[in-house]
Amino acid sequence: MSASADKELPTVYVIDDDASVREALRGLFESVRLLTETYASVQDFLASAPSNRPCCIVLDIRLPGQSGLEFQEMLAKQSDARPIVLISGHVDVQMAVRAMKAGAVDVLTKPVREQDLLEAVNRAIANDQRHRSERRARQSLLSRYATLSEREKQVMALVAAGKLNKQIAADVELTEATVKLHRGQVMRKMGAESVAQLVRLADMLRDAGGGALP
Template identity: 50%
Template sequence: MNSDQARVFIIDDESDVRAALSMLIRSIGLEVETFSNALDFLVSYRPQWSGCIVADIRMPGMSGLELQEKLNAMGADMPLIFISGHADVPTAVRAIQEGALDLLEKPFSDQRLLDKVQSAVRRDLERRAEIAVRGQLQQRYAALTPREREVMTAVVAGKMNKVTAHELNLSTRTVELHRANVMEKMQAGSLAELVRLAQMLELDESGPA
């Protein structure tokens, strides 16, 4: 099983529901993994998994809400879509407040579920791509010297080189050299791009968030 490939994880105690949902979701080219209970999924779960979860909200043993609570405690951010034949309003509200993407009440149309699943998978892939980009940016930022970081902070704050030179007790030429090094190491082709990268890193005067 390729851990990098996006999949839909179906968790439902009814075998006929698992089979029907699997067939439906595979019909649009997505990989599917099924689990008959929430505990089995939780034991098998790996942080590198990508895709989304489709789970019944009421199941014997660990309920869907309990699963959601444990996943949240683990910091797992995979989108979660609940399905239910008898969800009351407080349960639905709690599920959404705790971060569920949606709660679909049975009977729901095949297309509605497919739309939600495709949206959830796309959202998860985009989130993971952003995390990967941020990780690369953090590596670039870590390669800067302390002085280069000071200069970068000044540059993205819009300070002129001579002002930065005065504040850091450097020559303007030295600031220019540090600035050029920052642009190269951060792989920024322009000042606007450097500012954008700093925003992605959530830089403040003390460094990345």
């Protein structure tokens, strides 16, 4: 298997201070062909600098040092937060609500039912893969938009607003032929095959933020 393919293999990171739990979960996840790495604490996990591949963190709520809940809330503040399934021998309502508000995929009580855990982990990995794909698509769109000249960006915004070449020419004080030239360049650089597609890309740019389009 190539290194690039290996980078895309989903991985489950298990963080639990109980060695028997770590090994039991490793066996469970590897039985369904999920790469698995185990850690005894949040500090061990952070020190290892795990690879940036699609993943899910299975995290014990009650850990020595930084608790699972505190770590989850810290990760939730990051733009590319990794999905987390929390497990604990004792889960009260307040704890579960706090975890779900911070974005936990699920909160499960030990001893965890294997099927429930596998379903939660698979759901988390699927969500992570989708979010990563969306981030790549958004970055690609922003990169293509960055190749446009200021005039091309202006023309793109006017085309997306539904204006005809003649109207755009009057607005930006160019000849209609020049507008057509800029418009063709915009379509090519943005990878749009129709005006309708260009309008969709413009909407996506607005959603992406960063002042891409007015």
